[in-house]
Amino acid sequence: NAGVMQNPRHLVRRRGQEARLRCSPMKGHSHVYWYRQLPEEGLKFMVYLQKENIIDESGMPKERFSAEFPKEGPSILRIQQVVRGDSAAYFCASSPPLQGRGAEAFFGQGTRLTVV
């Protein structure tokens, strides 16, 4: 059973381009979380998704950022018209259906986005 797969591991974009980050959860996991990590700031929650539903997007910037988790395929975090301040490591985590919310979240290796 492969772990949470994120790709690409490293992504370089020029200002104004679009960045697309992919996350394939572990098999059987229907819940996905996206976090952003900036140096010295720890992990910032962005969005929590279940299949075809956004459960909580309170951490997502109102503009340029969107996320989806379709019925088939990976979860996608999309950043339009990137700016230098978007440079960060973006981590995805997945967990199984929460019959009891103590389900462990498994993390991917992250995508390091650099905007030049």
Next chain:
Amino acid sequence: AQSVTQLDSQVPVFEEAPVELRCNYSSSVSVYLFWYVQYPNQGLQLLLKYLSGSTLVKGINGFEAEFNKSQTSFHLRKPSVHISDTAEYFCAVMGGADGLTFGKGTHLIIQP
């Protein structure tokens, strides 16, 4: 809403000495508590978790944590650290309808 406070951004410790990394949380509902470790350029790995039952939880790599409801704390401890424990440690809370909320992390620095 829930939140997590990790009181120390950095903790330097000599090798083979004991260490405690502090974590306090706030939530209006019952919570589950987690400690994760992040090695350089890696994702996060679960060290241990508290769901219910015994308040002393043992995890991997010799770490343990104690849940204290009255003090809303979940401090992480290890009796003797090794150089390989150098990493960033994150405390996290999950409760109610909220997802997983992390603290800002504590950088554990092991000095030879």
